[in-house]
Amino acid sequence: MAQLLGLPVFGPDGESIGKLRDLVAGLRTDAQPPRVLGVVVELATRRRVFVPMLRVTSIDAGAITLSTGSVNMRHFTQRPNEALVVGQLLDARVHVTATGSPAVVVDVAMEPTRTRDWVIDRVAIRERTGRLVRRGPVQVVDWSQVRAPGVLELAGHPQAAHQLLAVFDSMRAADVATALQDLPSKRRYEVADALDDERLADVLAELPEDDQMDLLKHLDEERGADVLGAMDPDDAADLLAELSDRDKERFLELMEPAESAPVKRLLEYSSDTAGGLMTPEPIVLTPDSSIAEALARVRNPDITPALASMVFVCRPPSATPTGRYLGCVHIQRLLRDPPFDLVAGAVDKELTSLRPDASLLEVTRYFANYNLVCAPVVDDEEHLLGAITVDDVLDHLLPEGWRERQSRHTGVGTRA
Known part of the structure; x- marks a missing residue:
């Protein structure tokens, strides 16, 4: 079967x-x-x-x-x-x-x-x-x-998750999250325990807030911190923002410093501003980088399609907050220009950027005006702080609890 x-x-x-x-x-x-x-x-x-x-x-x-x-x-x-x-x-x-x-x-x-x-x-x-x-x-x-096949003792004994993980392996994280919501709590915990940290982090980001909190509480603190560290910083910040100050600080202490630092920066901003919506890990290159190098970066399968739609050119340092922001290069321009050319010659200097305190309405208008799926967030000193992708905007534009409604609509149908 x-x-x-x-x-x-x-x-x-x-x-x-x-x-x-x-x-x-x-x-x-x-x-x-x-x-x-x-x-x-x-x-x-x-x-x-x-x-x-x-x-x-x-x-x-x-x-x-x-x-x-x-x-x-x-x-x-x-x-x-x-x-x-x-x-x-x-x-x-x-x-x-x-x-x-x-x-x-x-x-x-x-x-x-x-x-x-x-x-x-x-x-x-x-x-x-x-x-x-x-x-x-x-x-x-x-x-x-097989003994006791009528009930299989499902309520009292743990099940392994190898077969179920094999089924989940070819599914997108969002589809796995939907499937998890249809499972009993006991089975959901068993699957979470069996998933590796990176896969669980991807699935956790797609779950409704209540289910995120439930699974995080199920994990022991150290593994919870590891999973938070494997999440995209903006997703981890959104989840930590819902915890008590004590729990939030505890997880941040347990996370690796390199993983907690960008999350702490995001937590400084309100969740409905550009600073709260952005990811601090866009593709950043220095002006002396080649088109070929830029194309290699956007080919990374771990980069989402929206985030790979443009690279950002900045003076060193290239880690956010970067040196002076010079502009962006759209992927279509990267595909047209010779691979040995420098990205400095392909920079779009006319595209305006968002400030970290820009409201959700301002961010939405920005995407609508420029027909983009990714946008730079720059501070008053012209340092690139991060980038917003269109999926981050949609998450906040959809009605509260939209993931729960999706689960109900995509759940198993009842009998006639």
Whole structure:
């Protein structure tokens, strides 16, 4: 069933509906195989809806096809006797009935019955030794051959997250954040514990404020500081600004000085000003740098497309706050000019800059007037302090709680 994740879903006339994101199973208290109640489909609008299995007409290696009929678009609320196959069953700990050996669920398989129901009839498991999973072969057994398969003891025992992380590996951080919001708290914590600091930092930045705070409180202080240090300074500053002064100072003390310094500078500004919106880590070059060097910098996959849309030219030092700001070079100009030319000859000196105390309204008008996705923030002494990207502006323009509303709209659909 894990191999179905991400498959395209088509309607009866071949029209694209969306992608399969999970399956919902009804758990049982006896040894009978659980019934697959339906699938979770993510529409093109990123809304996630529940589609009953009776609406699924075909499943193959390349696509899933639905029959005609209406789909309930309301938000799915998981019932006590249900489980998300990928979100909860994979990596669950079980015991093999015949031997009593502990094992971990690697995957599960389903098949149709004579009554047109789909049931989970087989389980792929790998045995465990203590807290470690053996590197032995995967065994495929009947559902009845694992102990307590009806409930899988999901509420009381920790699950590993290897299979779920494998699913998340190819997803964008924003999509992983949405998926995490659909998981029970216990499972969400297990995934957070298993993610590396950099990946967790990216996901944390995409979560609603309440979920950010919840996960940060779950982490121990030292790891929380490491994750904050791995976040973009502006995202870390936004999160720290919501903490008490005591907690904020504690995390800043635990962070590496090189990571906490830009965050401290950002915390000096109000969150709805240019200074509070900016990132202090734009691409900065000295005037004697070449076009080729500038292009190499914007090719960095860790730089967002918006931030890579222009480089800023300043006198040394090139770390923010920089030396005297000379101007910016747009990526289109970098692509047109010979690679051996200097960036000093391609500088746009006519584009005005924003002051750190500029209001959100002023920043919004600036982006609208100049049709930009990135803008420089310069102080009164002409030092470059940072850059604002359009996504930072949108985060503050959208209504409060927009991430929670997105989660509700993109969550699993409820049953008809």
